[in-house]
Amino acid sequence: MKKRIVAVMMAVLMGISAFAGCGKGNSSDQAKGTNQEGNKEPETVKWLLFGTEPEDHDMVMEELNKLLVEKINVKLDLEWIAESEYETRVKLAVSSGEDFDLLWVSNWMNQFNEYVAEEALMPLNDLIEEYGQGIDETLEDWVLNFGTVGDTIYAIPCLQILANQRCVMVQKDLVEKYNLDTSPVEDYRDLEGILEIIKQNEPDIIPMRANVKPEVTHYESLVAAEIWISMTDSSATPIEDDSVTWEAAKLKREWFDKGYIREDVATITDDSGDAKAGRYAVMTEAYKPGIEAAMADAYGIECVAIPIGNPYVSATAGQATMIAMNVNSERPEAAMKLFNCVYTDEEVFNMLLFGIENVHYKKVADNRAEFVENTKYSMSSKAWEIGNQFLAWYIPGQADGTWEETDQMNKNSIVSPLQGFIFDSTGVQAELAQIAAVITEYENYMYTAEDLEKTHKEYFEKLKTAGRDTVLEELKKQIEEWKAGK
Amino acid sequence: MKKSRETQKRKQEKTSLPVHIFFLLFGLICLIPFITVVSASFSSELDLARYGFRVLPKKWDLTAYKYLFENPKMVLNAYGVTIFITVVGTVFGVLFMAMVAFCLARSSMKLKSVLTFYIYFPTLFSGGLTASYIINTQYLNLTNSLAALVAPGLINIFNVFMIRTFLKQQPASLFEAAKIDGASEYAIFFRIALPLAKPVLATVAFLTALDKWNEWYNSMLYIRDNDKITLQHMLQRMMNNINVLMENMDNIPMGVNLADIPGENLRMAMLIVSIGPMMCFFPFFQKYFTKGMTVGAIKG
Structure with a gap:
């Protein structure tokens, strides 16, 4: 019996290794094939964003692609993934080596730090220099810094309110x-x-x-x-x-x-x-x-x-919404060209937000649009997620000059002395998870606790047991290093 | 002798009164939340905010259901997908599981113990999500196909062993007799073994159907097309989207448009719509359910 079990296990192991072998062979062949293709045909850039796909998505994409081919000879394949599923789906796509180009990252969902730590993001410095001049001109250096680790730019912040x-x-x-x-x-x-x-x-x-x-x-x-x-x-x-x-x-x-x-x-x-x-x-x-x-x-x-x-x-602040590129992207130039175009071209950007004129919206002024009744395409509330919000047309409920005012507010604010510093949480993940559980437990409890002082002490003790001190030391150490490197 | 039995009987009846009360109360505890959900689905959003949940709605209001069925395409599509994968998944699942179990149950089968070990061993650990994701999307090309909702997990090892245990109780001489009469292995399987295994098959069918009816995870991973998602996935997505939005209210730069968040009444109405059919089927299966479970378990 024992012999038999060993034999079976050997067979299974051999089977697995055989499969693994042919898997590798296949994927590298595929990669070669697509790289060798000429550049005459417009390349299609796949972009993953979160949100609910509007009903007339395909129709607008068709029109938009005509415009994009005319302008930069690139096509866009935009996929809207539900908010709750975005992180799971994108992480799987990255770890399984799926073919896509652009993704949305931030410091509160689909964590930017984690992707950087896993080296899953494409360094963008050269690409921006060559194909992303528009982005470079729009974004001041201190804003671009939010997506930079060391000297490498890994993500481009979407312009919106920062203050x-x-x-x-x-x-x-x-x-x-x-x-x-x-x-x-x-x-x-x-x-x-x-x-x-x-x-x-x-x-x-x-x-x-x-x-x-x-x-x-x-x-x-x-x-x-x-x-x-x-x-x-x-x-x-x-x-x-x-x-x-x-x-x-x-x-x-x-x-x-x-x-x-x-x-x-x-x-x-x-x-x-x-x-x-x-x-x-x-x-x-x-x-x-x-x-x-x-x-x-x-x-x-x-x-x-x-x-x-x-x-x-x-x-x-600027990390709340950023666009990054998949390190396995097979067409980084086209992807950067496309994002540059979306980021700087008012026509393209607003088509993404509003759809097609007189079908989905009516233009009422130069910088103002209104959706038609029961419109089947309205993504204007997603401007902050897609690119430069200051290019978006105003909708009813937004006063003229709001973007200029926001821009002013960004520029006139007090800026954190740590601006550009990113806490790398990879070493304290376990502590942070425990701390988060404690915070949730006590979140609304402070309102009703019988003995507030005692409860608060207990809360803090629990935070300490969960590892707050370790996180604190790590944070201090990283801030010191960051200051020294500056 | 007779007398004592009667007193015993009376005693039993007496003791059963507290038991009755206990189960009545227990039943109520189970029933009241459900009635509250039904009532909430028939209330207006403002009433729910003002007066909270009640067993009877303050005022009957059909807005939630009107909203749900105003754009019935979404709900109906999701229903279609769920019914399809439930039917197909159950029929094929039960058939294949019974086939595997039949082989494993036959004493004349030579590789029986090897095969048993082969299918049992992987249940002890899991290869992880990424591995199966890569297999399903890149080698089997199941992305955005309904097969992705049926094929993975079609055979449940636990169920296979349940059927096997049941089939093992069928006397081998029965199959030998059939063989002497000229029946092929297929004929023995379809015409003798399966009809005799009805209780356990019904149990397995019910478990599989329940599983497929509640399917949402594979739908989330593999389905890209909104017309092809399952009912539970649609619900799950709606609820989770609300949670994500609520949790990140401070982070989402433009704030959350509260008008887009479906009210409590709508969520409850969706719940009712999605569990309705299962509740109607359950009582018919239940008698097989208990029987199949116990019969299968006699000899462990």
């Missing part, structure tokens, strides 16, 4: 009814006057939505481990103790006790229905020019924005 500023949106009819003061404030605490008035007079409305993050107006975070750096600290030293989270917890608790926050906050997971129903008087958002019109469009509620603190460009 980060919190704001709260107050329902407009409440502002008028109680004559609320909506001038910009320095800190969340300055909003208590408004919340108190609403609490006293409007029993049916919850004064404040629970997505308050008081710490982010004064501190920036380089890694999701409750490690903060003060925005006013030019030496950029991570704060070691728990003072930041403690202050935040105190504020959250105080507001809960005063009745500004909903009572069932500890158990609620998805409150978008309440937001849409107008049950919150005040909601926290990220501030950007034109936000009032945009929110009226999204929530169907007229709001007034109150900015909090100062606009700040964090160390990783």
